[in-house]
Amino acid sequence: MKVEALNEKGESIIGEKGELVCTAPFPSMPVYFWDDEEGAKYRKAYFEKYPGIWTHGDYIEITESAGIKVYGRSDATLNPGGVRIGTAEIYRIVEEMEEIHDSLAVGKKWNGDEKVILFVSLNEGKKLDHELKDRIKAELKAKATPRHIPSDIFEVKEIPRTISGKKVEIAVSKILNGEEVNNKDALANPHSLDQFYRFK
Structure with a gap:
């Protein structure tokens, strides 16, 4: 298999964490x-990030000696307490609430684990108070599981999205975890990332 690690620009890299891809068909x-x-669905799952290149959804590092370190999933999956949660499960429930205009759930490293942070932008005239936070948590517990309940809920003015309209979870997660964010040019509203640095 022709395995490579690509950075955000689609460049093959050695000695750095990158996206696991296969640049040629495999058996x-x-x-x-x-x-x-x-x-x-097939193209969206494997060929959307780097057109024409199989993208597996994991971070790896190819070492100078041709070894490979596997870091884990690069897609929009949260993993609090070792339980995998799809962010879409959270959005489906939260965005049904009349107060919520948009939302974004990301993972933040915490004491050797990961905690879920939920950001919400509200409809005009609405306020994120304790009562609304409690109702968000209650809805997630009732319609999903207790694992879906975020550790923290914060209000932001807008949710970052790509030019094609997708929520930008990985960039926000990188900000919260003190990592560098690249390829901001792919965002429709790159200025929206600035509001997340205060939550590091």
Whole structure:
């Protein structure tokens, strides 16, 4: 398999953490998903970040001696207490609430674990007070699981999105964890990232 690590610019890198990709077809590579006749879900899952290149969804580092370190998932999955949670499960519930305009859930490293931080932008005239925070947590507990309840909920003016309209979770997670954010040019509203530095 032709395995490489790519940075945010799509450049092959050695000795740094990057996105695990395969730049040539490989024997066990799936060719389609069931009930996905047009191939849209398949392309979105594996070929969206770097067009034409299989992107597996993990961070790796290829060492100078051709070894590989695996760091874990690079996609939008939270892992508090070792339990994997898809962020879409949180958004589906929270964004049904009349006060919430938009939301973003990310993981922050905490005492050897990860805690879930939820950011919300509110509809006009609404306020993030203790009562609303409690209702958000109650909704998540009732409609999902206690693991979906965020450790902290903060209000922000807007949620960062890519030019194609996707929520930008990884960049915000990097800010909260003290990592450098690259490729801000891919954002429709790059200025929105500035508001997250105060939550580090």
